[in-house]
Amino acid sequence: MAGLGYKAFSAGAVLTAAQVQGYLQDQAVMTFASSAARTAAIAAPSQGMTTYLTDSNTYWQYFDAYNSSTNPGGAATAGWYPLS
Incomplete structure (x- = not known):
């Protein structure tokens, strides 16, 4: 699922589960040992x-979709692409 974007929380604010998921977890850079570990952990990746x-x-x-202006090199298939 795509993240919710940016939000500035005030000091002492209590976050809901949906806010933690949408503002933090869905936007984190996830770390994996290998591409195989990533594939095992993320069954349905999202854009x-x-x-x-x-x-x-x-x-x-x-x-997840062909877009010559955003996919690396205009890649025509969904998938994981390295960031330069």
């Missing part, structure tokens, strides 16, 4: 998810 793989020291982003 914009970003991960870091420790075995290759690389960042990857998921694209």
Whole structure:
């Protein structure tokens, strides 16, 4: 699921479960040992998810649809693509 965007919380604010999920967890850069570990953990990735793989020291982003202006090199298939 895509994150909810940016929100500035005031000091002492109590976050709901939905806010923690949408503003924090859905927007975090997730770290995995390998692409196999990532695939096992994320059954249904969504557009914009970003991960870091420790075995290759690389960042990857998921694209779910063809878009020549946003997908790396105009990639025509959904999938994980390295960030440069």
